[in-house]
Each structure stands twice: as C-alpha cells, then as structure tokens.
Amino acid sequence: MAGAPHLSKGLDDVVVGRSSISWVGGETGDLVYRGFDVRDIVPGVPYESIVHLLLYGEPPSADPSREVGRELGARRSVPPEIERVVDALPTGLPPLDALRTILSALGTGAYGYPPTREQGFDLIARTPVLLARYVRRSRGAAAVAPRADLGHAANYLWMLFGTAPESRHVAALEGYLDLLADHGMNASTFALRVAISTQSDLISAATAALATLKGPVHGGAPSRVSDMLDAIGSPDRAEGWIRERLARKEVLYGFGHRAYKTDDPRGIVLHRIARDVADPHRLALAEAVEQSALDALRKAKPGARLFTNVEYYSAVVLEGVGLPRELFTPTFAVARTAGWTAHALEQSADNRLMRPDVEYVGPPKGRVWPRPLSGH
Amino acid sequence: MAGAPHLSKGLDDVVVGRSSISWVGGETGDLVYRGFDVRDIVPGVPYESIVHLLLYGEPPSADPSREVGRELGARRSVPPEIERVVDALPTGLPPLDALRTILSALGTGAYGYPPTREQGFDLIARTPVLLARYVRRSRGAAAVAPRADLGHAANYLWMLFGTAPESRHVAALEGYLDLLADHGMNASTFALRVAISTQSDLISAATAALATLKGPVHGGAPSRVSDMLDAIGSPDRAEGWIRERLARKEVLYGFGHRAYKTDDPRGIVLHRIARDVADPHRLALAEAVEQSALDALRKAKPGARLFTNVEYYSAVVLEGVGLPRELFTPTFAVARTAGWTAHALEQSADNRLMRPDVEYVGPPKGRVWPRPLSGH
Numbered sequence: 001m002a003g004a005p006h007l008s009k010g011l012d013d014v015v016v017g018r019s020s021i022s023w024v025g026g027e028t029g030d031l032v033y034r035g036f037d038v039r040d041i042v043p044g045v046p047y048e049s050i051v052h053l054l055l056y057g058e059p060p061s062a063d064p065s066r067e068v069g070r071e072l073g074a075r076r077s078v079p080p081e082i083e084r085v086v087d088a089l090p091t092g093l094p095p096l097d098a099l100r101t102i103l104s105a106l107g108t109g110a111y112g113y114p115p116t117r118e119q120g121f122d123l124i125a126r127t128p129v130l131l132a133r134y135v136r137r138s139r140g141a142a143a144v145a146p147r148a149d150l151g152h153a154a155n156y157l158w159m160l161f162g163t164a165p166e167s168r169h170v171a172a173l174e175g176y177l178d179l180l181a182d183h184g185m186n187a188s189t190f191a192l193r194v195a196i197s198t199q200s201d202l203i204s205a206a207t208a209a210l211a212t213l214k215g216p217v218h219g220g221a222p223s224r225v226s227d228m229l230d231a232i233g234s235p236d237r238a239e240g241w242i243r244e245r246l247a248r249k250e251v252l253y254g255f256g257h258r259a260y261k262t263d264d265p266r267g268i269v270l271h272r273i274a275r276d277v278a279d280p281h282r283l284a285l286a287e288a289v290e291q292s293a294l295d296a297l298r299k300a301k302p303g304a305r306l307f308t309n310v311e312y313y314s315a316v317v318l319e320g321v322g323l324p325r326e327l328f329t330p331t332f333a334v335a336r337t338a339g340w341t342a343h344a345l346e347q348s349a350d351n352r353l354m355r356p357d358v359e360y361v362g363p364p365k366g367r368v369w370p371r372p373l374s375g376h
Numbered sequence: 377m378a379g380a381p382h383l384s385k386g387l388d389d390v391v392v393g394r395s396s397i398s399w400v401g402g403e404t405g406d407l408v409y410r411g412f413d414v415r416d417i418v419p420g421v422p423y424e425s426i427v428h429l430l431l432y433g434e435p436p437s438a439d440p441s442r443e444v445g446r447e448l449g450a451r452r453s454v455p456p457e458i459e460r461v462v463d464a465l466p467t468g469l470p471p472l473d474a475l476r477t478i479l480s481a482l483g484t485g486a487y488g489y490p491p492t493r494e495q496g497f498d499l500i501a502r503t504p505v506l507l508a509r510y511v512r513r514s515r516g517a518a519a520v521a522p523r524a525d526l527g528h529a530a531n532y533l534w535m536l537f538g539t540a541p542e543s544r545h546v547a548a549l550e551g552y553l554d555l556l557a558d559h560g561m562n563a564s565t566f567a568l569r570v571a572i573s574t575q576s577d578l579i580s581a582a583t584a585a586l587a588t589l590k591g592p593v594h595g596g597a598p599s600r601v602s603d604m605l606d607a608i609g610s611p612d613r614a615e616g617w618i619r620e621r622l623a624r625k626e627v628l629y630g631f632g633h634r635a636y637k638t639d640d641p642r643g644i645v646l647h648r649i650a651r652d653v654a655d656p657h658r659l660a661l662a663e664a665v666e667q668s669a670l671d672a673l674r675k676a677k678p679g680a681r682l683f684t685n686v687e688y689y690s691a692v693v694l695e696g697v698g699l700p701r702e703l704f705t706p707t708f709a710v711a712r713t714a715g716w717t718a719h720a721l722e723q724s725a726d727n728r729l730m731r732p733d734v735e736y737v738g739p740p741k742g743r744v745w746p747r748p749l750s751g752h
Binding site for chain 1: 381382383384385386387388389390391392393394395396397398399401406408410411412413416417419420421433435438439457460461463464465466469470473476477480481483484485489560561562563564566567570571572573574575576577580581583584586587588589590591592593594595634728729730731732733734735736737738739740741742743744745746747749
C-alpha cells in the first residue's frame with residue numbers, strides 16, 4: 001500500500017467508487033436518477049418506469065414500463081415453500097424484524113453470484129407481496145391473493161386492504177415509491193455493496209441492506225412524525241409545544257439530514273403530493289408545525305442549515321394513503337428494493353472486495369494466559 | 377468537509393476507526409486477541425474463555441469461563457416460536473441460506489439498540505443450536521435437544537450427531553472455533569459495524585454479517601479444499617494434477633490471503649490440530665498437496681508472497697471432526713458470532729454513522745422524460 005492510510009471513522013470523506021445510478025446534490029438540493037431530476041418527473045412516472053430507468057439506465061418505451069410491469073406481475077405469485085416460512089413467523093413482530101426474515105427467506109439457493117435483473121424483479125415484486133401477507137396475518141385477516149393486472153403500487157394497497165384502492169391513493173403511493181427508490185450511497189446501499197463485494201448474492205445483500213435500514217439513524221422513524229403531530233393536536237399549540245420540547249433538549253422529528261444543506265427535493269414533492277391525499281386539517285397542522293419548528297430551530301441554532309427532511313411529508317402522505325404507522329419504514333424498504341438491485345448490478349459489474357483497515361489499540365501482544373493451558 | 381475526498385474502491389487504505397479486540401499482523405503473521413497471541417493459547421483454551429476474553433477484554437477467572445458457560449448453557453433452549461420458523465424452512469437449502477434466515481428469525485423485537493452482552497450470549501448460544509436443528513431435519517433426522525451440561529463445542533457435535541462426541545473431536549473443534557472467533561476488520565465484521573452505525577440491533581447486524589460472509593471471497597469455501605483433495609486422490613498424483621490445473625489457469629483452493637504476506641498463524645495451529653483428528657492418509661495427502669502447490673505457485677509467480685491460508689487445514693480439521701462439507705462455512709459463522717458481538721459492543725460504545733460518498737458519473741441532470749407525464 002503506498003502512502004499512509006487514510007483515517008475516517010464515518011467514511012464521509014471517502015469516495016468508494018463511481019456510480020451512474022443517482023446523484024444527491026446536498027448543497028443544491030438535487031436528486032437525479034440517471035440524469036432525470038426527480039422534481040421534474042414525480043409525480044407522474046409510474047414506479048415500473050422508475051424501476052426500468054434504474055435497472056436499464058434509460059426510460060422505458062412506454063409508461064408504465066411494459067417489460068417491468070410484465071416481470072413484476074408474473075413474479076407476484078410466490079412459491080408456497082416461501083409462504084410457509086412467512087406464515088410460521090410469530091404474529092405481532094415489529095414489521096422490520098418480520099421483513100428482514102421475509103427478505104432472507106426469499107433466498108432458497110436459486111440466487112447465485114453475480115446478481116441479475118431477473119433476480120431483482122423477484123426481490124422487487126415479492127417484498128410487498130410477502131410484507132402484506134404477514135401484516136394481514138398479524139391482524140388476524142386472511143391473505144389476499146396478488147393481482148397481476150394491477151400496477152406495483154396498486155397491488156400493494158390491494159393486498160394490504162383487500163379492496164380496490166382509490167386512484168389518488170395509488171398515485172400518491174407511486175410518487176412516494178418513486179422518490180424513495182434510490183438515494184446515492186446511503187448506509188443500506190453501502191451495506192448491500194459490501195455484501196456483493198464478497199460475491200455474495202442479491203438476496204443476502206438485500207437482507208444486509210434491510211438490516212442496516214432498520215437503524216433509526218438511517219431508515220428513520222417517519223412514524224414518530226405522526227406521533228408528534230398527534231401530540232401537538234392543533235396548529236395553535238405548535239409553537240408552545242415546540243418551545244417546551246426544545247427547552248428539554250429533545251429532538252423534533254422530520255428535520256435535518258446529513259446529505260442536504262437545503263430543502264430535501266423529495267420533501268418538496270411529497271408536500272405537493274400530500275395536498276392530494278391528506279386530510280385538510282392534518283395537512284394544515286403539519287404545515288403549521290413545520291413553520292414553527294423551522295423558526296424555533298433556526299433561532300436556537302443560528303448557524304446550522306436545518307431544513308425539513310424527507311420523513312416529514314412522507315409521514316403525511318403515507319397517512320393520507322391509509323397506511324398504518326408501523327408500515328412507514330417497511331414501505332420505504334419496498335421502494336428501495338429498486339435502488340438496491342441497481343447498485344448490486346453496478347457493484348458486480350466491476351467488483352472489488354471492500355475491506356477497510358482498523359487501528360488496533362488493545363494491549364500489545366505477548367500477554368500470558370493466567371493458567372496452564374489444558375494440553376491435548 | 378475539509379480537503380479533497382479520498383478515493384478508495386476497496387477501502388484497503390482506509391482506517392475506519394480504532395479497535396482493541398484483535399490485531400491482524402499481515403506482514404509478521406500475527407493474530408492477537410486483546411494482547412494474546414492465538415499461537416500461544418490455542419489449542420487449550422475453551423471457546424467459552426475466548427468468548428469471555430473477546431466480550432469482557434480480560435481472560436476469565438477459570439477455564440472454561442464459568443460466567444460464559446452458564447450464560448450459553450441456559451440460552452440453548454430456544455423459544456418455540458423461533459423453532460417453528462426454522463422448522464418451516466424448506467429442507468435441503470444451502471446451509472448458509474438457511475443460516476441467514478435462522479439468524480434473522482432470532483430477532484423477534486426483543487433486541488433493541490444498543491447491543492448488550494446478554495443479546496450476544498443469545499446469538500452465540502443459539503446459532504449452533506438452530507443450525508444443528510435445521511441440518512438434522514434436512515437429513516430426515518429428529519431434533520436432538522441441547523444439553524446445558526456440555527461445553528459449546530461439545531453441545532454442537534452432540535446436537536448434530538446425537539451421540540456423545542469423542543474428546544479429541546471436541547478439543548479439535550474447540551481449537552477451530554477459538555481460531556476463527558475474530559479477525560480484525562474483515563468484510564462481515566465491517567458490514568456488521570455499518571449496520572450498528574445506523575443504530576440497528578445486534579441480530580440485524582449479525583444477519584448482515586452472515587449475508588456478507590456468504591460470499592466466497594470472504595467466507596470462502598473450505599469445502600472446495602476437500603473436493604480438491606478428493607480429486608487428487610493420492611500424494612503421488614499431486615504434482616501432475618497441480619501442474620495441469622495451473623496450466624489451465626484454474627485456481628488452487630487454500631492458498632493466498634489479502635491480509636497475510638506470510639504463513640497464516642491460524643493455519644499453522646490448525647495443521648498441528650489436524651494431527652490429532654485427521655485420518656493419517658488424508659493428512660499425508662494434504663501435506664503432499666500443500667508442498668506441491670506452494671512449489672508450483674512460487675515457480676509460476678516468483679514475486680508473489682503466496683502461503684497456505686486458513687481454509688486449507690480448516691478443511692482437514694473439520695473433516696477429521698466428522699463435519700459434512702456443507703457445514704464448513706456455517707461452522708465458521710458459528711465461531712465468528714463471538715467476534716461479531718464484541719465488534720457490535722465496541723462500535724456502539726462510540727458510534728458514528730458510516731456513510732461514504734460515491735462519485736456520480738451518470739448522465740448530467742436536465743434530461744427530459746420522453747413522454748408527457750400523466751398528471752394528477
């Protein structure tokens with residue numbers, strides 16, 4: 001190795017390689033998928049077309065992508081031996097614990113290295129199918145069979161609720177899935193690429209990614225935004241509630257992001273989408289709380305560039321679509337399976353084992369074990 | 377961020393932090409656990425004492441560690457709702473696919489952040505218990521109940537085979553588990569630390585680690601060493617077989633390691649252990665093949681520092697202990713649960729999100745979607 005090693009605990013000043021999938025412009029508030037600004041295309045582009053864009057590098061020839069639509073539709077029917085594992089899970093697990101085991105259970109030896117698009121279609125298609133199956137079973141409800149004739153977002157709502165979803169709910173969820181489909185080199189995508197770098201398979205790597213997304217510092221807890229809005233209750237209580245909360249040095253959920261030093265572009269679009277699906281009183285509450293929070297935070301920390309993050313209006317949109325709070329982060333994972341697949345394909349195309357070093361600061365070698373060793 | 381970012385695709389020249397758990401001296405052929413050279417203490421130190429050393433930082437007051445022995449023994453009895461998931465897995469899965477789902481299934485919502493030693497004892501105790509349960513079921517054999525009166529290595533053999541293990545087999549397996557218990561910042565440990573860095577839980581992080589260990593570049597395939605020895609068959613055929621293999625530019629398994637530029641210390645100790653358990657003809661074959669391979673490799677690549685790696689005599693030892701080949705890498709994971717726990721505890725004690733950057737090289741922003749967007 002030439003030169004001194006580079007010390008970086010959070011790796012924030014390390015570039016682990018090149019990617020042509022998405023660009024996060026933290027200073028300018030950009031999120032670009034293969035050259036397309038998400039603010040220009042969402043809402044309006046079906047999730048199938050975003051999957052096409054991320055996996056093939058180009059937009060499909062029609063909206064929604066016919067190839068991807070066909071692939072995802074056909075793969076919604078899951079082999080019964082995998083359904084049996086899902087049906088053996090204890091009910092009432094935190095959904096991300098259930099989803100981690102569900103993703104792992106998808107891997108039954110058929111997925112080798114290198115990853116393929118077809119494997120990715122399995123992952124993308126089956127994650128919401130099995131999640132919905134588990135959630136219904138946990139609620140004591142019968143499983144709803146998937147429908148190959150529905151789009152990805154519509155089928156997810158259909159399988160969760162067992163009723164034909166409203167088109168404005170489908171469109172809003174589709175916008176959410178589009179916006180959360182990829183986000184540069186975040187921690188879960190990084191974990192996935194580390195797994196692929198050992199020539200592990202896509203399902204293993206996606207399980208590693210989900211295990212990493214589970215941490216609240218990454219996957220977050222948009223449900224806490226909903227809890228916060230509930231606790232505040234009405235716009236006129238926002239300012240006082242926030243003042244007290246900050247005085248107790250407690251966190252306000254939905255503000256600040258390591259990447260963005262300005263408005264998160266996804267949040268801007270989600271705010272627009274929220275107008276189509278949120279209860280008007282709820283939206284008014286969210287807007288009042290956002291304004292009070294930003295005013296208070298900027299007064300408390302004048303230098304810090306604090307903005308609303310993606311979690312804030314994610315919560316309002318997903319509430320509006322009718323999702324229960326415990327499904328907010330699992331639904332983030334449902335969206336991200338597209339980006340994970342794209343990154344697995346890209347990593348495997350020009351692979352190198354990712355194995356950093358560590359500085360050993362323990363006792364120097366030469367310690368003597370305190371008792372005679374049992375020989376054999 | 378001050379200064380230009382540091383570009384490193386494999387992260388080999390990046391130091392991600394400090395650790396006092398183990399030191400890998402690649403140039404000198406050292407592996408040190410908290411100051412103890414593994415060559416000085418293995419074989420002879422029970423696995424329970426290595427677990428104590430790694431998790432508490434100091435040797436226990438007696439061998440085997442009474443605290444750890446009690447904790448592991450008590451935790452071998454697994455809640456029936458987890459056994460049900462394991463029993464719902466399809467039989468005949470590649471054992472690492474099964475083990476990934478088994479590890480994930482251990483996480484039933486009871487494990488929050490930060491990780492604790494108690495959670496680690498669950499992970500360490502239950503991994504071999506559930507693996508053995510699955511393996512027996514796959515073979516059509518009835519499950520064998522764990523025994524709290526046996527040591528960790530002995531109980532694993534007991535649960536796999538259903539008969540009291542020979543003491544030389546227990547001692548050899550214990551030596552193997554000791555030597556594989558930790559190894560600095562390898563790829564699976566790194567994946568685990570990335571997961572913990574998002575404040576995910578120990579079981580999630582261990583699942584991410586196993587998903588990463590599954591890749592042959594990291595977890596390897598010591599079973600391929602056994603297959604190679606079978607294919608060669610007798611010492612007199614070694615030289616010719618290896619010459620032909622190298623002429624076809626094919627890999628010889630069990631040689632070369634990214635970290636070590638000299639003999640792998642674990643390999644040296646495993647070679648000694650092999651003398652106690654391997655069939656003498658098999659050992660003679662392995663030694664002849666090793667010598668021929670090293671001679672041929674060094675002749676073929678005069679500059680390269682190529683040595684026998686840990687996989688080579690791992691295979692001979694695990695064969696001697698009676699393990700089927702498909703259990704070689706899963707048994708590596710059984711050993712590594714100790715190191716994973718130690719690293720999870722250390723990471724959480726001084727945590728920071730690990731999130732590197734990536735250079736975007738895709739199309740510049742500003743592309744226009746080819747069709748009018750469907751409004752809503």
